[in-house]
Each structure stands twice: as C-alpha cells, then as structure tokens.
Amino acid sequence: MSEPKRMGRMGRRPGHGPGGGMMPGEKAKNFKGTVRKLIQYMGKYKIAILAVLTFAVASTAFGIAGPKILGQATTELFNGLVAKVSGTGEIDFGKIGRILLFLICVYAFSALCSFVQGWIMTGVTQKVCFRFREDISSKINRMPMKYFESRTVGEVLSRITNDVDTLGQGLNQSVTQLITSVATLIGILIMMLSISPVMTLIALVILPLSGILIGIVVKFSQKYFVAQQKYLGEINGQVEETFSGHNIVKAFNKEEDMLKEFHGTNDMLFQSAWKSQFLSGMMQPIMGFVGNLGYVAVAVAGGMLVVRGSIEVGEIQSFIQYVRQFTQPITQVAQVSNMLQSTAAAAERVFEFLGEEEEDLTAEHPVKLENMEGRVSFEHVQFGYRPDQVIIHDFNCQVKPGQTVAIVGPTGAGKTTMVKLLMRFYDVNQGSIQVDGHDLRDFNRSELRENFGMVLQDTWLFKGTIMENIRYGRLDATDEEVVAAAKAAHAHRFISTLPGGYEMELNEDASNVSQGQKQLLTIARAILADNPILILDEATSSVDTRTEERIQRAMNNLMKGRTSFVIAHRLSTIKDADVILVMKDGDIIEQGSHQELLAQHGFYAELYNSQFEAA
Incomplete structure (x- = not known):
C-alpha cells in the first residue's frame, strides 16, 4: 500500500501529546493485578533481579555497620584520653588506625555493591522498556483501524x-530504593536495639509526631498538586494551540484575547x-x-547511661548517627x-494497550493469487x-x-467507507466483497493490501x-525507475528546481515543499508501486487546475489495464470513468457513464450542474 494514514500533529488534547500522558501520582485501577502482570513480564530477568536484591541488601548491611565500627x-580514643589524663596509659593510635582502615574497607565494599546493583538494575529496566516498545510497535501493526480512529494520535x-x-x-528507582529502604529500616532498628533498648524506645516515640505533622502537610498540599497538574495541562494546550494556529490568531487580531486567556491560566x-511547592518544602x-528533638532526647538519655556505665561513649555517637539515618528510609518509603x-498506573496503561483487540491478519486457508486481474464484486454489502x-x-x-470506477456523492454518503471495506480496514457486517471471485476475508490482509495502490487527499x-x-512505493526500485515515476506524475520538473534535486531532504512534516508538490510526490510513489488495483481519494484536490490536467493525463495512463476506484468531489475530473457510482445515504442510487447519468436528469445531473451554475 503506497499511502499510509497520516499521523498529524493537530487535534491533540492537552496532556495527551508526547509531552502529556499520565499525571504524576496517578493511581492504577488494579494495583495488585498490574504488579502481578509486571512481575510475570519481568520473569525472564529473575536471576538478574535476585542479584540486584542480594547486592542491595549487602550494600545496605555494610553501610549500616559503619557507624557501629x-x-x-x-x-x-575516649578511653585513651582518659588513661592519658589519669596517667595510666596512652592513646593507641595504631588500634584506632586499624579500626578506621577496616571502616574504609567496609564503606568501599558497600559502595561497590551499590554500584553493581545499580548497573544490573539499569540494564534490566532498559531491557524491559526495550521489550515494551517492541511489543507496542508490533501490536500497532496488528490492531484494527477503528482503534486509531476513536483515539487521538497523542494518546497512542x-x-x-x-x-x-x-x-x-x-x-529503576523504586525497586532498588524500596529494597534498600526496608533493609536499612530493619538493619538500623536491629543496631539501635543492640546498643540500647531504652534509647531505641525514646527514638521510636518521636516518630509518630513527625508522621502526624507530615500527614497534615500532605493533606493540605495534595489539592494544590492536583490543581498544578490541571492548569499545567491547560497552559500546555493553550500554548500548543496558539502557536500551531498562530497565523489564524494574527489574521483575526486575537493576540490580546489569547494573551488574556494565557495570563489567567x-x-x-x-x-x-507556589502553594504546592511551599507546603512540600x-x-x-x-x-x-x-529529628533534632530526638537527638536532644537521645543525648540526654545516653549521657545518663554512660555515667551509669551501661554503654560506651562511642555508642552514643553511633546511636545518634542511626537516629539521623532512621527517618530517611521512612521518607524514602513514602x-x-x-x-x-x-x-503501576503506567504499566496498567501499557498492558491495557497490549491487551486490545487485534485484527485477524491471516486467514485459515488463505487465497494466493499469482497475478490479480482486478475483478471486484460488491454483493449485498451492509456495514456500520x-x-x-x-x-x-x-x-x-x-x-x-x-x-x-468513480464514486461520487455528498459528504457522509459512504464513499470513503467503501474504500476502507475494500482495503479490509473493516469487515462487512453482511454480504461480501470479492476480488477475482474470492471473498476478501479469504485473503491474508497484508497480501491483499500489497495489490492496492492508494493516494489520499491527506498526503x-x-x-x-x-x-x-x-x-517507499517499491523499495527495490532503481534510481532510474524512481525518476521515471516522477516524470509520469509530472513531478520531475519541480524536483529538478529544488536545491539538491532528488537528494533534497524533507523535514519532519514536509513543510519545505508546497501542498501540491507533496501530492505530486505521493502520486509518483503510487505510480512506482505499480499495483493492479488503484484507489484515488481526492488525489488531485491540492493542485492547481493546470497541474490537475497534467496529473489527470498521467493518471489516465496509470489506470490503463488496472482496476481503479476514484473518489472525487470535482465531477469534472471523472467524466471519462467507465462507471460512475452515485451514492447517497449509504446506497447506490444511480450508476452509469457520465453522459448516461446526465441524460437521466437525476441526482448526479443535479450535483454536476450545481458545480457550474456560476458559469
């Protein structure tokens, strides 16, 4: 098929373009079910994830041991100072040095484990993302057209x-952080209890106070975060809409109105x-x-315990470090x-997409035609x-x-729908469409579409x-064949005048050539494809009258020996068609040649004459 559906930029809803999508903090409808699916999807990486778990726990364990050492x-050092002051001994710097050297080794090993688990987890997440993108891309090719016609491009x-x-x-962030946070919380609690159960109890009593205060802040800030996302989506939509239609805004002198609307949003x-960020801050x-209240309470209690000889001075220092670290994993878990x-919400949306209905790309006993003649039969076709x-x-x-065959009729008569049925973008509800005596549903969709060339109004x-x-019409074509196709479509002349000629690079939306020139290029592509059945949907609507005449002559040459379906609003372009089908409200109300239909003085004659009333 030589004319894929255009993926335009217009018509996006705010929040659904490439910069849109999910709002931060959006919740999954089925959190447990989605997590279960995600775990199953990541099943092939279970050894790597187990290694991540092992290294994360090891890194945390060695990191927690540091303050104790x-x-x-x-x-x-304290005991040495006391001994020196009392005259009973000296500071053993050798022992202190060995302890500090051991501490450096512990921290170094902790950092190494952290690096390894980060490296493995990054690899796993990127492989998962790679698989998801591949699955989505291949899924798109198996999905019916009705899915894309019912959703914006931005959503997909x-x-x-x-x-x-x-x-x-x-x-990448949450899995390893969750493992390390939980391991840190458990490890610190164990270390604190090993130093002093009494001081641990004092530290734990402080925690509910911080939880209550944070809960109050979150309650007030949440509504402002929701409002921030809402107005961010609105302002993005306004900016995109204003700049994509900037010439319309200027033409109607609406700059002040658009600015006023923008300033309001x-x-x-x-x-x-600022309210959400202030409260969050x-x-x-x-x-x-x-935390400082906790330090004061721990310092007072620790000092009393040291005086009683229950704990050592160094253990107070270790405990204060653990108290400082204890609140971090709690915040991280939140x-x-x-x-x-x-x-989970993102995964749910991806799994939802991957679970969408698919087309039956292959028939049970597919028909294979070496050379399609192009005999087409519509028999009691009914569709909605x-x-x-x-x-x-x-x-x-x-x-x-x-x-x-020319198909004409007013807007909404079903002209383009017939083409979609012919291409099997949709299947008929009742009746059948046959090509060379075989029902379309007996063909593999891809093999069927290889026999159709298509030129649409939207290039x-x-x-x-x-x-x-x-x-793109035929990838194995030589340069000479491409040039010949361009000449047949009357595109060679304008291509030759462009900087670079055939090697000129079109930009992303091909805006560096005119609309008429784009249409000529798509017609050249269809000519090169050389398919037995041709579909032209308003193919000459974007070119001037003189160019249209030249293209029409080229089209007449192209259509010789091929079955061609031409949808046209300009009835002057289809006067030479073998059969003209006049559609109205989904049915053929008239059919015949141009002269026969004019002689009937029916609906076609009324349509044709209305286009030349001024003349």
Missing part, C-alpha cells in the same frame, strides 16, 4: 513515550504551584525539627509508594461502524478488470530525501 574508634504516542519512560524510571498555575524542616503508584448504526444498507456493484511523507519518499 566508627563508634568503636571513638570509644578507643503517550503509551510508547511517556508511559514506557515512566515505567522504566519507576522500576498562568496566574492559576502560579498560585497552585516544609516537610524537610519539619523532619529536621523532629516517596517510593507514590512512585510505585505511578509505575457501530452495529446499531448501519450506514451502508445494500451495496451491489460489479467491476470488470481494468475498469475505472503522508516522512523525514528523508525525495528519492527515499518516492521509493
């Missing part, structure tokens, strides 16, 4: 970009953003204040829970995009090989050279 050095793109990225970042975004000072929700809304009621038509060109864009 440092406390031994402090105790040794966000599954591949935003959701997979969110999923990858979430897995921007002000609401400012208000919600209060968490750290609150945790610091509560952050990870939000990240896990976002990760929804079962309760039938738009084609009883379509019958016999098309001989090599005939040119589609990709970023690349003009030569590459024309060759």
Whole structure:
C-alpha cells in the first residue's frame, strides 16, 4: 500500500501529546493485578533481579555497620584520653588506625555493591522498556483501524513515550530504593536495639509526631498538586494551540484575547504551584525539627547511661548517627509508594494497550493469487461502524478488470467507507466483497493490501530525501525507475528546481515543499508501486487546475489495464470513468457513464450542474 494514514500533529488534547500522558501520582485501577502482570513480564530477568536484591541488601548491611565500627574508634580514643589524663596509659593510635582502615574497607565494599546493583538494575529496566516498545510497535501493526480512529494520535504516542519512560524510571528507582529502604529500616532498628533498648524506645516515640505533622502537610498540599497538574495541562494546550494556529490568531487580531486567556491560566498555575511547592518544602524542616528533638532526647538519655556505665561513649555517637539515618528510609518509603503508584498506573496503561483487540491478519486457508486481474464484486454489502448504526444498507456493484470506477456523492454518503471495506480496514457486517471471485476475508490482509495502490487527499511523507519518499512505493526500485515515476506524475520538473534535486531532504512534516508538490510526490510513489488495483481519494484536490490536467493525463495512463476506484468531489475530473457510482445515504442510487447519468436528469445531473451554475 503506497499511502499510509497520516499521523498529524493537530487535534491533540492537552496532556495527551508526547509531552502529556499520565499525571504524576496517578493511581492504577488494579494495583495488585498490574504488579502481578509486571512481575510475570519481568520473569525472564529473575536471576538478574535476585542479584540486584542480594547486592542491595549487602550494600545496605555494610553501610549500616559503619557507624557501629566508627563508634568503636571513638570509644578507643575516649578511653585513651582518659588513661592519658589519669596517667595510666596512652592513646593507641595504631588500634584506632586499624579500626578506621577496616571502616574504609567496609564503606568501599558497600559502595561497590551499590554500584553493581545499580548497573544490573539499569540494564534490566532498559531491557524491559526495550521489550515494551517492541511489543507496542508490533501490536500497532496488528490492531484494527477503528482503534486509531476513536483515539487521538497523542494518546497512542503517550503509551510508547511517556508511559514506557515512566515505567522504566519507576522500576529503576523504586525497586532498588524500596529494597534498600526496608533493609536499612530493619538493619538500623536491629543496631539501635543492640546498643540500647531504652534509647531505641525514646527514638521510636518521636516518630509518630513527625508522621502526624507530615500527614497534615500532605493533606493540605495534595489539592494544590492536583490543581498544578490541571492548569499545567491547560497552559500546555493553550500554548500548543496558539502557536500551531498562530497565523489564524494574527489574521483575526486575537493576540490580546489569547494573551488574556494565557495570563489567567498562568496566574492559576502560579498560585497552585507556589502553594504546592511551599507546603512540600516544609516537610524537610519539619523532619529536621523532629529529628533534632530526638537527638536532644537521645543525648540526654545516653549521657545518663554512660555515667551509669551501661554503654560506651562511642555508642552514643553511633546511636545518634542511626537516629539521623532512621527517618530517611521512612521518607524514602513514602516517596517510593507514590512512585510505585505511578509505575503501576503506567504499566496498567501499557498492558491495557497490549491487551486490545487485534485484527485477524491471516486467514485459515488463505487465497494466493499469482497475478490479480482486478475483478471486484460488491454483493449485498451492509456495514456500520457501530452495529446499531448501519450506514451502508445494500451495496451491489460489479467491476470488470481494468475498469475505472468513480464514486461520487455528498459528504457522509459512504464513499470513503467503501474504500476502507475494500482495503479490509473493516469487515462487512453482511454480504461480501470479492476480488477475482474470492471473498476478501479469504485473503491474508497484508497480501491483499500489497495489490492496492492508494493516494489520499491527506498526503503522508516522512523525514528523508525525495528519492527515499518516492521509493517507499517499491523499495527495490532503481534510481532510474524512481525518476521515471516522477516524470509520469509530472513531478520531475519541480524536483529538478529544488536545491539538491532528488537528494533534497524533507523535514519532519514536509513543510519545505508546497501542498501540491507533496501530492505530486505521493502520486509518483503510487505510480512506482505499480499495483493492479488503484484507489484515488481526492488525489488531485491540492493542485492547481493546470497541474490537475497534467496529473489527470498521467493518471489516465496509470489506470490503463488496472482496476481503479476514484473518489472525487470535482465531477469534472471523472467524466471519462467507465462507471460512475452515485451514492447517497449509504446506497447506490444511480450508476452509469457520465453522459448516461446526465441524460437521466437525476441526482448526479443535479450535483454536476450545481458545480457550474456560476458559469
């Protein structure tokens, strides 16, 4: 097929383009089920994940042991000072040095384990993202057209970009952070209890206070975060809409109105953003204040225990370090829970997409035709995009090989729908469409579509050279064949005047050539494809009258010996068609040649004459 559907930029809803997608903190509808699916999807990496778990726990364990070892050095220094002052001994710097050297080795091994687990986990998450993108890309090719016609381009793109990225970042950060946070929490609690159960109890009593204060802050800040995301989506939508239609804004002198609307939304975004950020920023000072209260309580209690001889001086230092570290994993677990929700929500959207209905790409006993003649038969075709809304009621038509069939009628009559049925983008509800005596449903979809060339009103060109864009019709074509196709489409002359000629690179949306020139390139691509059946949907609508005449002559040559379906609104372009089908409300109400239909003085004659009333 030589004319894929254009993936345009227009019509995106705010938050659903490549920069849109999920809101941070969005929750999955089925968290447990999604996590279970994600674990199953990652099953092939279980050895790597087990290694991550092992190295993360090892890194945490050695990191937690550090303060205890440092406390031994402090105790040794303190005892040495006391002995020196009392005249009973000296400071044993050798022993202190050995303790500190051992501490450096412990911290170095902890850092090494952390590096290894980070390296392995990054590899796993990127492999998972790679698989997800590949699965989504291959899934897109198996999905029916009705899915894409019922959703914006941005929604589909966000599954591949935003959701997979969110999923990858979430897995990379949240999994290892959750493991280390839980291991740190358990490890620190064990170490604190080993030093002093009494001081541990004092430290734990402080925690509910910080939890209550943080809960109050979160309760107030949450609504501002939601508002911030809402107005951020609105302002992105306004900016995209304004700049994509900037010429319209200027033409109607609406600059002031658009600025006023923008300033209103921007002000609401400012208000919600600074409130959410201010309240969010209060968490750290609150945790610091509560932590300092804990240090004071621990220092007082520890001093009393040292005087009684229950613990060593160095153990107070170790305990204070553990208290300082104890609140960090709690905060991290809270952050990870939000990240896990976002990760699960992203995974849910990806799995939802991967679970969508697919087309039957292969028939049970597929028909294979060496050379398709192009005999097409529509027999009592009935179709509706929804079962309760039938738009084609009883379509019958016999098309001989090599005939040119024009389909005309008012907007909404079902002209393009017939083409979609012919290409098997949709299957008929009742009746059948046959090609060379075989029902379309007996063909593999891909093999069927290889026999159709298509030129649409909406041109589609990709970023690349003009030569590459024309060759898209037949990838094994030589340069000479590409040039011949361009000449047949009357595109060679304008291509030769461009800088670089056939090697000129078109930009992303091919805006460096005119709309008419783009249409000529797509026609050249269809000519090069050389398919037995040709579909032209308003193929000459974007060119001037003189160019249209030249293209029409080229089309007449192209359509010789091929079955051609031409959808046209300009009835002057289809006067030479073998058969003209006049559609209205999903049915053929008239058919015949141009002269025969004019002689009937029916609906076609009325349509034709209305286009020349002014003349």
